[in-house]
Amino acid sequence: MMNKLKLIAFIFFIGTTGFAQEVEFTEYDLDNGLHVILHQDNTAPVVTVGVMYHVGSKDEAPGRTGFAHFFEHLLFEGTKNIERGEWFNIVAANGGSNNANTTEDRTYYYETFPSNNLELGLWMESERMLHPVINQIGVDTQNEVVKEEKRTRVDNAPYGKIIYNTGIVPYMFKKHPYQNSVIGTMEDLDAAKLDEFEAFFEKYYKPNNATLVVAGDLDIAKTKKMIKDYFGPIPSGPEVERVDIEEEPITETIVATEYDSNIQIPAKIFVYRTPSMKERDAYVLSMISSILTDGKSSRMYKKMVDEEKEAIQVLAFPRSMEDYGLYLMGALAMGDTSLDTLASSMDEEIERLKTELISEKEYQKLQNKFENRFVNSNSSIQGIASSLATYHMLYGDTDLINEEIEIYRDITREDIKEVANKYLNENQRLELEYLPQTDSQ
Structure with a gap:
């Protein structure tokens, strides 16, 4: 009976993810x-x-x-x-x-x-x-x-x-x-x-x-x-000159502190500058985010929240934009945990990505997640409308509404390791201490 149930579940999964209806x-x-x-x-x-x-x-x-x-x-x-x-x-x-x-x-x-x-x-x-x-x-x-x-x-x-x-x-x-x-x-x-x-x-x-x-x-x-x-009768306007400004690479760690009077729990944040949303590496970074913090079985959550109990919350996500992107990693301290401890734990997870291939099991789980996200992104008329406009305007390819999943499918375990080494380096990031603001500050 259990095997039959697993077979039914597998058929349902294939029907909802493997063969998403083309838009x-x-x-x-x-x-x-x-x-x-x-x-x-x-x-x-x-x-x-x-x-x-x-x-x-x-x-x-x-x-x-x-x-x-x-x-x-x-x-x-x-x-x-x-x-x-x-x-x-x-x-x-x-x-x-x-x-x-x-x-x-x-x-x-x-x-x-x-x-x-x-x-x-x-x-x-x-x-x-x-x-x-x-x-x-x-x-x-x-x-x-x-x-x-x-x-x-x-x-x-x-x-x-x-x-x-x-x-x-x-x-x-x-x-x-x-x-x-x-x-x-x-x-x-x-x-x-x-x-x-x-x-x-x-x-x-x-x-x-x-x-x-x-x-x-x-x-x-x-x-x-x-x-x-x-x-049709609306007159066109002047041709818009697009922003074309190139930033110098970040080559030394930027250390900064920000204060927030609305918080009581300090946070340690790493921020990296990354490529345009149109670049393949931006897709790989999305997958890295999922590995690190997507769900309770993710690496940073399991280590820092469940096992070590040094953080009450962890985060890792890309902020993709047309010209450049940002990649944020962070953690909110549990109790008296120091921000240096949080930084060390995050660096350990980064180092794992840079030196070890993720397991085949982890890789398949990752692919399943992105298949599901792809299907869900086209599950409403509002979502489809927004995606069509975005893919045309910012990516220059409306067909991505159907084909973007192929980019994720094509990403390998080796790609994940390579991109982590390319962007997630200490000398290329902002290290931000985000602290409660006191009356003396």
């Missing part, structure tokens, strides 16, 4: 440069309309940080045909939901509606692109919203400087605008004039700097016509 899509360009990606899935009566703009915090001028994230909020204020404050009401009244998010490299807006409201979603996003209302009232309103978000998520959040990189990136980038956090500084936003916000919009929020993705219950021919009607 079919159609892509083309409008005359104004807007790149369009359509994915038809009529299994449920929902549709997502998303627009990704190739603008993030790295595109901001010196002294004007936070603009891209600010526009994430500002472009919900209203348009020529959508009254101020009505955007969310229109979406909710028509059974939909919406959101937006910003990274160092891009800004993404999307709505999900019952599929009979597809045209409404297209109209709203064309309104946002064609003629949003950018005035002083909206700027002042969203300035307060962003300030509150910064207070809540960064300034008053435990370990906020690590989570949002504000206490990390200034050490890792000296030339590249990745040295600025996505949320920026309030001083820069306060100092900006209305015409600077208007100029930022005119430069970046144009069809030739955007990707429109429509995914879900749709008819391809009808959707193409609506897209042409709503987006």
Whole structure:
């Protein structure tokens, strides 16, 4: 009986991971440069309309940080045909939901509606692109919203400087605008004039700097016509000059201390600068993260939390970006454990990766995890829409939505060892002590 159950489980696993359904899509360009990606899935009566703009915090001028994230909020204020404050009401009244998010490299807006409201979603996003209302009232309103978000998520959040990189990136980038956090500084936003916000919009929020993705219950021919009607007349903007700044390699250990008044438990953090998200090595580093801290059987968790009881939590993850990446490792101290002890334990695990091949059993487990992640990433219409836009805009290859798993499948145990030796070196990292702030500091 047990063998039969194992066989059934294995067949189910193969069905859900080994043969993930291919995401079919159609892509083309409008005359104004807007790149369009359509994915038809009529299994449920929902549709997502998303627009990704190739603008993030790295595109901001010196002294004007936070603009891209600010526009994430500002472009919900209203348009020529959508009254101020009505955007969310229109979406909710028509059974939909919406959101937006910003990274160092891009800004993404999307709505999900019952599929009979597809045209409404297209109209709203064309309104946002064609003629949003950018005035002083909206700027002042969203300035307060962003300030509150910064207070809540960064300034008053435990370990906020690590989570949002504000206490990390200034050490890792000296030339590249990745040295600025996505949320920026309030001083820069306060100092900006209305015409600077208007100029930022005119430069970046144009069809030739955007990707429109429509995914879900749709008819391809009808959707193409609506897209042409709503987006075709929008004039293109100037060609955007991309950031092209090369950082000098890190060749000596950077030692730093950051304080946080919101924490009581100190942490030791290692940060390494790594290659672009498009590079194969970035995929290998994702696998290394899983080996180290993904689950209770991971190496750092098992050693530092379970066995040695020197950490209450461990972390290891890549922060992949278009031009460069960051790789973070860290641990929160248990009791009186010193940060030097945490550092030594992390270095031991790094050294194991650099000198020993992971076992075949560990390797197969790792491959199974990434197969599952691949399937799950395409399990919702919203997720598919976001992935299609991201793969086109930041990776330059929309087909990765189906083919990226082959990159992971092709990674060998030897690759993991080689990449660990290439990037996870003491003289190439930031060693950060993250400490509770006291009244005397």
